[in-house]
Amino acid sequence: MFTFHISDELELRILENRHAEEVWSLVSLNREYLALWLPWVNHSIYIEHTQQYIQAELERFAKNSGFSCGIFYNQNIVGCIGVHEIDWRNKKTSIGYWIGEAYQGKGIMTNACRSMITYLFNQLRLNRVEIRACTANLKSRAIPERLGLKHEGTIRHAELIYDRYYDHEVYGVIAEEWTN
Amino acid sequence: MFTFHISDELELRILENRHAEEVWSLVSLNREYLALWLPWVNHSIYIEHTQQYIQAELERFAKNSGFSCGIFYNQNIVGCIGVHEIDWRNKKTSIGYWIGEAYQGKGIMTNACRSMITYLFNQLRLNRVEIRACTANLKSRAIPERLGLKHEGTIRHAELIYDRYYDHEVYGVIAEEWTN
Amino acid sequence: MFTFHISDELELRILENRHAEEVWSLVSLNREYLALWLPWVNHSIYIEHTQQYIQAELERFAKNSGFSCGIFYNQNIVGCIGVHEIDWRNKKTSIGYWIGEAYQGKGIMTNACRSMITYLFNQLRLNRVEIRACTANLKSRAIPERLGLKHEGTIRHAELIYDRYYDHEVYGVIAEEWTN
Amino acid sequence: MFTFHISDELELRILENRHAEEVWSLVSLNREYLALWLPWVNHSIYIEHTQQYIQAELERFAKNSGFSCGIFYNQNIVGCIGVHEIDWRNKKTSIGYWIGEAYQGKGIMTNACRSMITYLFNQLRLNRVEIRACTANLKSRAIPERLGLKHEGTIRHAELIYDRYYDHEVYGVIAEEWTN
Amino acid sequence: MFTFHISDELELRILENRHAEEVWSLVSLNREYLALWLPWVNHSIYIEHTQQYIQAELERFAKNSGFSCGIFYNQNIVGCIGVHEIDWRNKKTSIGYWIGEAYQGKGIMTNACRSMITYLFNQLRLNRVEIRACTANLKSRAIPERLGLKHEGTIRHAELIYDRYYDHEVYGVIAEEWTN
């Protein structure tokens, strides 16, 4: 009921305990697809893991240091978008996201990210938003590129996924640049 | 942005830290009016008190045990409505509320309560919602009476307000009765 | 050794860890009888549950927000009487209790409650004590009725016991009324 | 009301928040006398210090690791006796105490200690109780000597009181020796 | 006594409470110089701030998530070098440092960083170490450049110092590259 309306089809909602089952089902259904770049998926075996995640994210929300939303597409949860640790002193944060394979390619995530960035700049009054993606994860990189974030560097060996190190491409946008 | 839409004019939002100033201004402006029945108003001297209140309510929200909303009327905060400790084992809770004097008498609170009760029954799947009001607080009692809650008893000396004990009228509604 | 002397036969003691075994034996012996109205009895399988309960009650005692006593009848534990969360701001609390079937009908609980209420009014300086019982639990209701507490209302669907909702009868007494 | 009866005149009670004022008054009245050997007395300026002490002792009681009692003589608090950290693994603990100057010399503390040691051996099933006193504090040493505890050693520079180090005389008693 | 020996003149020690006074004196003496790029210096008014900082860093050390060292040059503290949050999952961390103006230009910090990076790779078995510095802070950037870390990007508006945003130059080194 507490929703961030984006369009008739698309809205974001702060994840609460009662969403755990739907999120967990989505993860289970897309386990192989998601696990390619998200190693935590392999450890999210039982619904309790999703419940713990939601609980931890609500505690972050309560501490005003970030939060996670379900992406609702035609009233169903199709993915998640989260605001990582907010650095209030430097007025910046970064965003992460994932979506079920079946909902990929419809512009859902681009729209969700665009709205979230607008929220972070206009409502939370932040100054900088960052998105990082593995160099080889072209689908994930397409989001910040499509939204016009500036490519700022390549952080080598930034992430260890299944015994291999991957580089991160860093994209950033400053509040005064954001015209979406 | 995360809103519970009730009508074009009216919506509820989970109170966050950035709402503290507006809530505190509203309390300050209505101090005398609100303090009649709400003794905490006299202790809410500085904006820090409102910030602490919002912080504590967000922690309750994170623990899934209740939450507080700002009532937004034409985009301005005009009052608050809160869900007290949720008793999940017995699937029941109670509601409290207050509104600025200038916004009194427009049906705002009746609408906010009606929507909140519907949310508690339909979304959170509770079975019983209770509203309590001091016997002499006719304006507050009018809300549950207008919404058709059943009067269930008179709890004597239930509240100590400025060195005098007041009785509480208890109103309750069961999920299966709710047709609003 | 730290005892609340009521009569030659009857005394109350704050429950400590070393009482766990005797309390647990009593619960085990009366499992069927107690479980009729006290669903927690079914989850109190191991002595560890009783130990956790005693530990939690001692922490409440340390926080000055309530406590639980063993009812000692001729030096044996025959039941428990507890003071729920004390509402110091409004100077009120409520009482709960249970007793082994074999000790039922001897006036033990009526005496224990009478002494406890006197303690709450005279020593802790509270203003109101409440006792609630399910409408159909006639033995439990007999205690406040025998002690002259005023019936103040019927709270519908107040408790969920084994998939059925039960109403609560509310009884209250104010300090100035108490002449026991 | 929860009392450890020693004689018609003498009893011990677990200290609760509502005893703070009486304890603090006693300390204040005996400040100079007590401060000779108890440096904490000089830091116990406001009643809040006594309240914090009682709170901390109740938390120790809740954790089953020791507790403090008021010594009630003809219904008035005349001193305190406390059980320090209980070492459950080795079944031993130590005792500390102080009494107002006016109540000194009546055998009150000897009786209180005797009863407490009996309680520790018989009720808590400990095996060893220790009392330590500064070499020069003859009044304090008289208690364990009068009760027949064995002198076991002299711990040098055990305590720093007002910039001077004092030795401790250690007295101990084993359960099987205790015939009081 | 617990020291990380670098040379006859230079060693690192985990900061403990007893170092607070010397660290605080050094900060006080270099307040203007340090505050140019380190805004926290302006809030480090009293020795208690240094004590709190050391306490917090020791807690990080205890949690195995990073630590801070004093840089001892001829037995005197001349600066600090700290390991920020260690990301054990991805086996990486970053380093920060500052030094008193009088000790600047002697190669002390370059040596301290070199030894620290060697420690992080060889002892803690990390895979990546990062150093970030504001674009305009040439002295700070000289350290990673002198040590041969690779420049990986420019993070825009990464830090807010006195109402102006500054960009960060990011330098990184991978374990297999490190031959120092």
Added chain:
Amino acid sequence: MFTFHISDELELRILENRHAEEVWSLVSLNREYLALWLPWVNHSIYIEHTQQYIQAELERFAKNSGFSCGIFYNQNIVGCIGVHEIDWRNKKTSIGYWIGEAYQGKGIMTNACRSMITYLFNQLRLNRVEIRACTANLKSRAIPERLGLKHEGTIRHAELIYDRYYDHEVYGVIAEEWTN
């Protein structure tokens, strides 16, 4: 790397998580030998127990209330020496230690203790250090006797080891006496 250098062969290091395996192997290899006087050895079955111990000791170090060191002999861990709870108010503490059987009799522990006592007096500015050993544990008693600590008493039934109580011999040394 952070080491307390005693001689070319001998040094102490604050135990960190990465030392857990080596400590645990040493305990496992000497289980029978150590368990004679150290009952905890029998409960230290899995490496997790050693990790928990190290974690707890690091937290004590962070709170400035004591710490544990590995004894490194020719770069291998051969035993542990720990500083128990430091009593800062009275500027005193006590020391405990154990060593693998194969390293016994080389003067390693005497040297480690001597250096540790010097550190406690000279660096931490304590006034008294105590060593306790069971009366029958002649090897352990030899350390304080060799170092010239004064025998101060015999604490009866101080420790329960496998259902038998043992007395403790107490040895103490005052800062001004220490000339090692």
